[in-house]
Structure formats: C-alpha cells, structure tokens
Amino acid sequence: MGYLNNSIITVDAILTKKGRELLARGDGSFKITQFALSDDEIDYTLYNPVHPSGSALYGEALENMPLLEAFPDETQIMKYKLTTLPRGTSKLPVLDIGFASITLKQGASLAITPQTLNYQGATSTFEAGGYTAVIADSRVLNSYTGVGINTEEAEKLNSTTTLGTNVSKTVIGTSVNLTATTVNTLFGDRTRLQTTITVVGRDSGARITVPVTITKTN
Amino acid sequence: MSYKRFDAEDIVISAESVTAPVWTGDIVTLDTFYTSSTQIGGVSGDYYYNIYQTGSDLANARVQYAIGYADKKGSGSLLFNDAIPGKSPSSVLYGQYRNLVLGDEEANFTFGTQTSEYFYVISVDRARYREKLLPGSLDLVLNVSGSQASIRLTDNSNLVTTTTFSDSGRVFELISGSTGTVSSGAKNSDGFTNGSGSYGKFLPDIGVILINGAALDGNIEDGGLEFGVNRTSNPAEASNTRRFYDILNREPKFRLQSEETISSNFIFVRARNAEFNYSTNPSLITGSGELRHNVMINSPQSFITTVGLYNDNNDLLAVAKLSRPLLKDFTKEALVRIKLDY
Numbered sequence: 001m002g003y004l005n006n007s008i009i010t011v012d013a014i015l016t017k018k019g020r021e022l023l024a025r026g027d028g029s030f031k032i033t034q035f036a037l038s039d040d041e042i043d044y045t046l047y048n049p050v051h052p053s054g055s056a057l058y059g060e061a062l063e064n065m066p067l068l069e070a071f072p073d074e075t076q077i078m079k080y081k082l083t084t085l086p087r088g089t090s091k092l093p094v095l096d097i098g099f100a101s102i103t104l105k106q107g108a109s110l111a112i113t114p115q116t117l118n119y120q121g122a123t124s125t126f127e128a129g130g131y132t133a134v135i136a137d138s139r140v141l142n143s144y145t146g147v148g149i150n151t152e153e154a155e156k157l158n159s160t161t162t163l164g165t166n167v168s169k170t171v172i173g174t175s176v177n178l179t180a181t182t183v184n185t186l187f188g189d190r191t192r193l194q195t196t197i198t199v200v201g202r203d204s205g206a207r208i209t210v211p212v213t214i215t216k217t218n
Numbered sequence: 219m220s221y222k223r224f225d226a227e228d229i230v231i232s233a234e235s236v237t238a239p240v241w242t243g244d245i246v247t248l249d250t251f252y253t254s255s256t257q258i259g260g261v262s263g264d265y266y267y268n269i270y271q272t273g274s275d276l277a278n279a280r281v282q283y284a285i286g287y288a289d290k291k292g293s294g295s296l297l298f299n300d301a302i303p304g305k306s307p308s309s310v311l312y313g314q315y316r317n318l319v320l321g322d323e324e325a326n327f328t329f330g331t332q333t334s335e336y337f338y339v340i341s342v343d344r345a346r347y348r349e350k351l352l353p354g355s356l357d358l359v360l361n362v363s364g365s366q367a368s369i370r371l372t373d374n375s376n377l378v379t380t381t382t383f384s385d386s387g388r389v390f391e392l393i394s395g396s397t398g399t400v401s402s403g404a405k406n407s408d409g410f411t412n413g414s415g416s417y418g419k420f421l422p423d424i425g426v427i428l429i430n431g432a433a434l435d436g437n438i439e440d441g442g443l444e445f446g447v448n449r450t451s452n453p454a455e456a457s458n459t460r461r462f463y464d465i466l467n468r469e470p471k472f473r474l475q476s477e478e479t480i481s482s483n484f485i486f487v488r489a490r491n492a493e494f495n496y497s498t499n500p501s502l503i504t505g506s507g508e509l510r511h512n513v514m515i516n517s518p519q520s521f522i523t524t525v526g527l528y529n530d531n532n533d534l535l536a537v538a539k540l541s542r543p544l545l546k547d548f549t550k551e552a553l554v555r556i557k558l559d560y
Contacts, residue, residue: 019535080499153531205220
C-alpha cells in the first residue's frame, strides 16, 4: 500500500469490491446517488488547542499528514463518517449495544438492540434507519439475522447464507439476533472461538465494535 | 446525518478519446519482428503467422499482429483435399474477411477503383489496439529485395471528406505515404497505383489492414513492387505468408496508434459550510461521547480524508482518497471533483 503524493491535493478514486460486483450484475444497482465523508486515519489527539502560534495552527499536525491510497475492501474504509450537527454540540452520537463484550456458549442465543446516545437532541434514541451489524467471521454463528427494518436491502441481507468460509456477514435491523454455533469441529483443540461484531448507526454513522467469544460446551 | 444525496447536476458523464501507442511497451513504431517456429509449424501456421516484438520464447514476448494470405480461388496454399479444388486456407481467409467486411458472399473486394481477388491480411492483436486503430497514424514499410523496391503505406483518412462504412465499420484506402500524408513520389495525387487501385484497406474498427495483392504485383513504374504473389493452385510449397513476412521484415517499420473512448463519471461532492463538521472518529470524543477538545464545541473542525460514494441501499460503490486531509469547519465549504473511469 503506497502513500499519496500530498504536495498538491489530488483525489484517488477506485471502485470497491462491492461496486465491482454490482457493476457486473448490471441490474441497475450500481447507481451512485449519495455520498458520505470520513476522516479515517485522523487521530484527533494530535490536534493541539494550546499551540503556541495560535488557533490557525491547532490542526497543523493533521493537515499535512500523508494519507494512504484507497482500499478496495468496503469494510475497511469509510469507518469514521463525518456528520452534520448543530453548532455548539458538545456530545457526539455514540452507540450503546448494552455489552462491552459478548460471550456465548455453544447454541446460546442473544438479541442485541442498539441505541444511539446524544443524537438529534435525545439522550438516547433508536435510529429510524436502523443499524448495520457486521460479524467478522460468520462461521461462529448458527443464525444471524436483523429484525425491524423491512426494506428490500435488509431482507436480502438477512436471507443471504454463506457456508464454510471465513467471511463476514452483514445484516440490517433495529435489533440483531444471533445464535452461537453448535459445530464442534470449528473449535479444533481450542475451547473458544473469537471474532468481532461491528454495529453502525445508519443515520448517525456512529459505530461500535465489540469482541464476540463462543465457548465450547461439549 | 452522514449521507447526503447528490443533486442532478452533481454527476456528469463524459466520454473522451484517448490515443496511445499500439505496440507492447508503449512503442509507437515497431522495428523488430519475430515469428514463432512452434506456431508456424502447427495447424494455425497454414492460415497465419503471429508476429512478436521479441523472440517468441522470451517471457516478455507478446503477439503484436498476425499476417495471412487470402485468395478467392484458394490459390497459393495447399488444398485441404487434392480432389476438391479451391478449398484451402487462403480461400478460408478470403471468405472470412468477405463475410466480415462485405457481408455478402457475392460481393468482391474493391481497392480504390479496382477489384482484386487476393490480398494479404494484417490483423492487429486486440490487446494491443484496445478499441480501435487511429486513422492517420499508419506508417508501414514493405521492401522487396529482388527489385529493390520499397514502399511506405498509410491510410487516406486525412484526404477524404466523407468516411465510407462497411459491415466492419469505417473503411479507408491504403495509399503511398506515411502517417496520413501522400508521398511526394506517389504515382497519383490520391496515392493509388496506376492500374491496380489502392494498396489496400484500413479497417480501424476491427484492427485489420488488407494489402491489395494486385498492387504488390504491379510494375514498379506503376507504383507496385513486382512482388509476384504465388497464385498457383495447390503449389508444392505454400510460401505466400512467409514471403510477405520477408518483405515486412526486410526494413521493419510499422507505426500505428490506437484510439479508445473512455467514459468517465465526473462527480462533484459539495459539503456546505454547516455540513460535515463533526466526526464519529473515536479519537475525537471521550468514552461518554463528549468532545475531547473544548475548543471544538463552538468551533468544530473535521479533516476530510475520504469520500464514499453510495447507492440508495447505502452500498459503498466507490471511494476516493484525498492526498492530504482537507480542513472543514463552519466557515468553509468543500468541493471535491472525482473522476471515475470504467
């Protein structure tokens, strides 16, 4: 992965894997209708509000940093979206799924109902557009569905099945139901399987990733 | 709100023509020709020779173009069956190009004003020319050793006021000259021969050049090369393709460019002053969601590094990375122009 020449501002644009897939499908789903902005790679702890030269240079360390080229994997880019909020906002939307980590025994089920804190003036709210939840390794779950959002896209994602491979699976809903695998062979000599689940508010862009552990019972 | 819909005028589709060298390594003029004894010795060698830019056994060898001989009567190449006259690789090629170019099994090839029943074919490898050949870019040298005759050929695209179309797209005549210009020594002002018509046809849309056999056989004083194409029926040796390779390779020079239309989407991403000034970046906030830096409460700043382009289902279709972060706050508006080619 190379760095982009930052002596002048240029734009390096590529299709994502998903974009190529939809373009090849040729069913009209490759139609750009909206955009989002993100500040991936920016570490705001480098922002210096006590810069001795003044406020114009608070972001000095960030404005001149080199940036990496775009990744084609749509799950690895656009992680931290910029949002539009009223001026004077002191708290930004964050997600709360009720768990700092998730541990399930084999065959056990769990329902996750995310909430968005500090969004649109409410202390806590459920986003109307629902939430996108990505399990990084779909093999560790017997079932994984989103409920509460009945759009065509959400239903299509819920009905997609991928067997036997270590790939992610994405669902959409206001709640997400997951059931741990009962397959012993996945464990090998280990007593637990580990992966992550990433939940993103579809309206706010707020995001949270928590570890998921499946423990062997047999 | 993280997503913003484009207005109708934000997405512009543009098609632009890009010209480029044809040959491997972005070379405009190919001046080394190689054949492959393996290919020539195989079944395909009866029909055509592949020409490489370097030794065919080398790792970087790529087919640049193929040459073959076509004859309506099947002359000049070995019959498939001695008992069936007229059916040979040369008649197969003739029929193939008649079908492709003329689209009529009763029609004959007319080069300029003269009909001819035999010609040579140069078919440029598709990977080389991508979409089509660039008219006016051709400069091909044919050199016959015995008569010391040499001629440079180009197409007459710069001379004609109306373009002629065939079943295979645009058709231009081959003339004496180079890179679209008639040679000062041409026998006629139109660059044609005396009595044999043009030197062939240039078919840019299918990457093919036909060389009029009768023009090659014509007298030198009439603009020909006195080449002597072998039109014997079922000859002892099918030598026409090899001999054509010889006159190409005696003074190897083959200049050609390609032309490709690239469709681009120009997408204008506009962030108004009041938009996109906050971020979900975890380093911007504390664990409870409060801004890490108090100064940002009334003067928030964000740093745009990436633009994501989505469909209605929020699928991320394309991404654009800026080469350096772009500062955004309530006093600034951002306009990013993204060019997507496909």
